[in-house]
Amino acid sequence: MDETVAEYIRRTVLKIPRDEIKAMLQKWGFLSEEQLETVNFHQIKDNISQDVVQLCEENSADIKQAAVLDMIYNHIYSNKRTWSVYQMSKRGEDTEVFDLTDFKKKFKRRLRSDLKNVTINFKEYEDNAIWIRIAWGTPYKKPNQYKTSYVVYHSQTPYVFISASVLKSNMPLLCQALVVASNYHDIREMELRSHSLNSLKDIVFKKYSQNFQSYYPRPLQERNVAPETDLRIVEENRSEKERIQRLTREAFGDGPQPKLEFAQYKLETMFKSDPTMDVLDKKEPFRCLVKFSSPHLLESLKSLAPMGMADAPLSPLLTCIPQKARNYFKIREKKGLLPGSFLSP
Amino acid sequence: GLFAHLELLEARAYKAAVKQEEMEQQKEKLARLRARVQELRLQRDELRAKLDLQRKRELGKEGAVLDPAQSSARAVVEWKIKKLKSMLQIFYLTGISGKLTKRGVCFCISTAYEGTYLDSYHLDLLTKPEVQIYRHSLPIFIPLQQIAKKFLQTDIRRFLAVLSDHLNAYMGRRYQADQLQERFSEQLEGTLQRNSLCNLLVFNYKVSSQSETFPFHARLLYGDPCCSLPTQVLVSC
Numbered sequence: 279m280d281e282t283v284a285e286y287i288r289r290t291v292l293k294i295p296r297d298e299i300k301a302m303l304q305k306w307g308f309l310s311e312e313q314l315e316t317v318n319f320h321q322i323k324d325n326i327s328q329d330v331v332q333l334c335e336e337n338s339a340d341i342k343q344a345a346v347l348d349m350i351y352n353h354i355y356s357n358k359r360t361w362s363v364y365q366m367s368k369r370g371e372d373t374e375v376f377d378l379t380d381f382k383k384k385f386k387r388r389l390r391s392d393l394k395n396v397t398i399n400f401k402e403y404e405d406n407a408i409w410i411r412i413a414w415g416t417p418y419k420k421p422n423q424y425k426t427s428y429v430v431y432h433s434q435t436p437y438v439f440i441s442a443s444v445l446k447s448n449m450p451l452l453c454q455a456l457v458v459a460s461n462y463h464d465i466r467e468m469e470l471r472s473h474s475l476n477s478l479k480d481i482v483f484k485k486y487s488q489n490f491q492s493y494y495p496r497p498l499q500e501r502n503v504a505p506e507t508d509l510r511i512v513e514e515n516r517s518e519k520e521r522i523q524r525l526t527r528e529a530f531g532d533g534p535q536p537k538l539e540f541a542q543y544k545l546e547t548m549f550k551s552d553p554t555m556d557v558l559d560k561k562e563p564f565r566c567l568v569k570f571s572s573p574h575l576l577e578s579l580k581s582l583a584p585m586g587m588a589d590a591p592l593s594p595l596l597t598c599i600p601q602k603a604r605n606y607f608k609i610r611e612k613k614g615l616l617p618g619s620f621l622s623p
Numbered sequence: 624g625l626f627a628h629l630e631l632l633e634a635r636a637y638k639a640a641v642k643q644e645e646m647e648q649q650k651e652k653l654a655r656l657r658a659r660v661q662e663l664r665l666q667r668d669e670l671r672a673k674l675d676l677q678r679k680r681e682l683g684k685e686g687a688v689l690d691p692a693q694s695s696a697r698a699v700v701e702w703k704i705k706k707l708k709s710m711l712q713i714f715y716l717t718g719i720s721g722k723l724t725k726r727g728v729c730f731c732i733s734t735a736y737e738g739t740y741l742d743s744y745h746l747d748l749l750t751k752p753e754v755q756i757y758r759h760s761l762p763i764f765i766p767l768q769q770i771a772k773k774f775l776q777t778d779i780r781r782f783l784a785v786l787s788d789h790l791n792a793y794m795g796r797r798y799q800a801d802q803l804q805e806r807f808s809e810q811l812e813g814t815l816q817r818n819s820l821c822n823l824l825v826f827n828y829k830v831s832s833q834s835e836t837f838p839f840h841a842r843l844l845y846g847d848p849c850c851s852l853p854t855q856v857l858v859s860c
Binding site for chain 1: 720722724729731745747758759760761762763764814816817818819820822823825844845846
């Protein structure tokens with residue numbers, strides 16, 4: 279077994295939290311149950327990884343099999359990477375019949391025709407997600423297994439989720455290969471980024487909680503009157519509180535919000551001041567960047583009005599984030615923001 | 624002399640009479656107010672009794688004597704609510720129901736396959752200045768924009784019917800693929816290859832007869848997006 283492969287497997291195992299190592303190796307399926315029994319998973323991680331590498335030697339692992347272990351790790355710990363969303367478009371209107379084998383063949387062929395030294399791995403999951411792992415090399419160097427790109431694609435959708443961490447020069451090649459393999463014409467990057475891959479999927483696949491008015495009798499448990507409170511306490515502004523609750527529910531829906539870490543607003547508007555103050559001599563747009571960060575941005579925005587920190591209704595610039603599927607905005611003069619059209623794709 | 628004395632006595636008698644009358648009036652007034660108080664007290668007791676009765680009935684205690692007028696009004700309201708709920712249920716069962724919103728209408732399309740109810744999807748439309756889609760919860764691989772371009776402005780009924788066909792067919796295909804994986808897992812070899820729209824299924828399976836098993840490879844193509852049955856099937860040994 280190659281030295282580099284051994285080192286790669288060792289480093290991958292070291293990344294995994296100790297309690298998860300055995301389960302992940304079982305999922306990998308490259309080592310048999312009997313082999314796994316021989317490893318003591320309670321020793322320090324350094325020793326565990328050495329033992330695992332030893333067993334892989336016995337089975338003569340190659341880089342492709344080692345890459346599968348890396349894929350399993352990144353699938354479970356996908357929140358350690360930053361994911362961007364790309365949108366593909368096509369001119370034709372035929373319903374596609376997506377053939378997975380065809381897709382994989384076309385992708386590999388296209389990418390390999392541009393770059394000889396790449397390692398490409400595919401893995402399909404139950405939710406129709408196709409994961410692609412790409413390790414990039416150059417015409418003179420073998421692929422660097424530590425600087426990998428991950429692509430997640432759901433068939434017959436125009437969205438691709440990419441976690442790049444590569445040289446800028448490789449992105450166009452990757453994009454071209456995706457477009458060719460999936461029978462689209464064009465691809466562009468959306469203004470949407472987050473660590474939580476599932477939240478990005480929820481936003482673009484419209485699976486986040488939207489408050490639709492319908493007659494379909496939904497269970498109304500969440501809407502019950504507040505539980506018994508002390509009768510000696512009288513709420514003076516109950517109607518105001520109810521108004522805020524109603525507006526918040528209308529803007530954000532009832533369920534959990536997708537997890538985004540920030541929203542960035544780039545202002546290119548004129549500074550509006552008292553004419554007598556005349557701060558700027560030249561009438562130039564005042565450039566300013568406003569960034570909201572949070573471990574869970576949308577949940578914190580949702581709780582602003584109920585906690586009394588902001589007036590309800592909140593600015594539509596904040597509440598439109600999931601619907602417009604973006605967390606980077608440019609605000610220009612006259613009639614506000616760079617519009618995404620109402621029929622957001 | 625005498626006349627002055629008589630005048631005095633007359634005046635005194637007059638005053639006494641007036642006083643007497645006043646007192647009598649006061650007494651009468653008092654009696655009347657007392658009677659009124661009694662009346663009000665009686666009314667209050669009656670209302671309290673009614674309230675207690677209501678409360679007891681709500682808590683479900685037995686043996687309460689129901690006020691007939693009250694119970695019939697309540698029964699009518701309950702019957703009306705039940706009737707409305709069943710009407711809404713019927714609309715839901717037809718597969719397409721809608722509710723007017725402030726700016727347009729919100730449709731709910733429900734799907735089913737052969738007697739099993741599956742998911743529901745929502746479509747929020749604006750009606751001014753022209754009919755357009757505001758937001759929706761449809762799966763992203765349903766060709767909503769294509770269908771909207773063809774029918775949304777001209778024939779909204781057809782738009783909804785075509786959309787409902789697409790959704791029901793997709794859900795039907797997906798349900799069948801899921802059932803295949805669940806109920807025929809012993810015959811399936813390896814994984815079932817499918818895609819988001821479930822319009823191409825490729826799998827290997829084995830058929831056993833008389834202690835011999837025959838491996839087969841199947842490829843099911845569903846060419847019609849509005850149909851939940853395949854248009855082309857290839858089976859090979």
